[in-house]
Amino acid sequence: MSQSLTIPRPDDWHLHLRDGAVLHAVLPETARHFGRAIIMPNLVPPVVTGKDAAAYRDRILSALPEGMEFEPLMTLYLTEDTDAEDVAAAHESGLIKAVKLYPAGATTNSASGVRDFEKVRGVLEKMAEIGLPLCVHGEVTDSEIDIFDREAVFIDRVLDPLRRATPGLRVVMEHITTQNGVDYVKANEIDLGATITTHHLVINRNHLLVGGIRPHYYCLPVAKREEHRLALRVAATSGDARFFLGTDSAPHTDPNKESACGCAGCFTACNTLSILAEVFEQENALDTLAGFASEHGPAFYGLPVNTETITLTKGDPVSYPKKIDTEDGPVTVFDPQMPLHWYVT
Numbered sequence: 001m002s003q004s005l006t007i008p009r010p011d012d013w014h015l016h017l018r019d020g021a022v023l024h025a026v027l028p029e030t031a032r033h034f035g036r037a038i039i040m041p042n043l044v045p046p047v048v049t050g051k052d053a054a055a056y057r058d059r060i061l062s063a064l065p066e067g068m069e070f071e072p073l074m075t076l077y078l079t080e081d082t083d084a085e086d087v088a089a090a091h092e093s094g095l096i097k098a099v100k101l102y103p104a105g106a107t108t109n110s111a112s113g114v115r116d117f118e119k120v121r122g123v124l125e126k127m128a129e130i131g132l133p134l135c136v137h138g139e140v141t142d143s144e145i146d147i148f149d150r151e152a153v154f155i156d157r158v159l160d161p162l163r164r165a166t167p168g169l170r171v172v173m174e175h176i177t178t179q180n181g182v183d184y185v186k187a188n189e190i191d192l193g194a195t196i197t198t199h200h201l202v203i204n205r206n207h208l209l210v211g212g213i214r215p216h217y218y219c220l221p222v223a224k225r226e227e228h229r230l231a232l233r234v235a236a237t238s239g240d241a242r243f244f245l246g247t248d249s250a251p252h253t254d255p256n257k258e259s260a261c262g263c264a265g266c267f268t269a270c271n272t273l274s275i276l277a278e279v280f281e282q283e284n285a286l287d288t289l290a291g292f293a294s295e296h297g298p299a300f301y302g303l304p305v306n307t308e309t310i311t312l313t314k315g316d317p318v319s320y321p322k323k324i325d326t327e328d329g330p331v332t333v334f335d336p337q338m339p340l341h342w343y344v345t
């Protein structure tokens with residue numbers, strides 16, 4: 001008899017869909033299994049105003065294949081010029097569910113991000129007042145800080161002071177990669193959550209660097225030591241509602257990844273749920289998958305859990321494409337380097 005698991009339809013609380021040809025190619029991969037996703041605004045140019053977000057939402061919905069249902073939850077990209085009233089209006093109308101903070105220079109398309117946090121104080125205070133969450137790419141960018149320490153240093157130097165200065169601001173630490181990130185979330189009872197990606201539950205920095213440099217495992221924050229990967233697995237499978245799934249599926253075409261200066265991002269939309277089921281089974285924690293993938297995120301964002309369900313069934317190893325084609329070029333699918341036995345039925 002085959003083993004199966006039925007959970008509420010999951011949501012992805014951190015997703016890059018891009019635009020144009022790549023949007024058309026990657027959107028069905030997420031919409032097939034996920035009900036909703038928090039859509040990252042780091043386009044070129046970024047999604048800064050309510051007007052930008054409404055237009056991007058329309059482009060996403062018109063790229064959605066006939067017969068598929070999917071709700072994009074829009075975000076605004078915080079800049080030093082962001083207008084607090086525009087943010088409040090976009091929230092009030094229901095258009096946006098969060099604002100995204102990129103420290104300038106921290107990651108892909110973050111050049112328009114924040115350098116001087118004093119300049120965004122008014123927006124953050126408005127967000128605290130209206131209960132609009134801030135999603136944070138939590139890495140410092142100072143050149144003297146080692147890339148493997150940038151998340152831990154960000155927590156001490158930026159995030160904790162910022163949260164203390166803005167009581168009531170609800171924060172999601174996006175794609176945490178360290179024990180430090182896990183510990184900081186656990187030390188705070190309210191107004192703080194964290195997303196964990198699929199790939200950071202699977203790879204550590206050896207996967208990226210041993211035996212040759214593997215550009216498709218390069219993402220930001222960069223994968224850390226094994227002890228940190230294990231801490232993320234404990235947090236994700238713990239049932240603690242402060243931790244939820246944000247895949248950070250981040251497509252870049254192969255020429256942009258396989259380059260002397262390759263882009264950061266792992267594309268996991270095609271096989272995320274199969275990988276997660278495998279990981280949760282390895283941790284003897286299949287009973288907590290529904291919380292992580294389907295329930296904790298809506299609870300943080302104050303949204304209902306999806307009423308539809310999906311069923312994962314265990315069987316022969318699942319096949320999935322190695323790459324998907326886009327009109328801009330191929331995009332390589334994340335290789336978890338293990339057979340996956342759980343497929344979505």
Ligand SMILES: NC(=O)N[C@@H](CC(=O)O)C(=O)O
Pocket residue numbers: 016042107108137218219220221248250251264265266
């Ligand atoms: N995670 C990544 O490595 N890349 C993301 C940006 C981000 O989420 O930081 C991207 O947009 O490609």
Ligand SMILES: [Zn+2]
Pocket residue numbers: 107137174175220221
């Ligand atoms: Zn990021």
Ligand SMILES: [Zn+2]
Pocket residue numbers: 014015016040248250
């Ligand atoms: Zn991301």
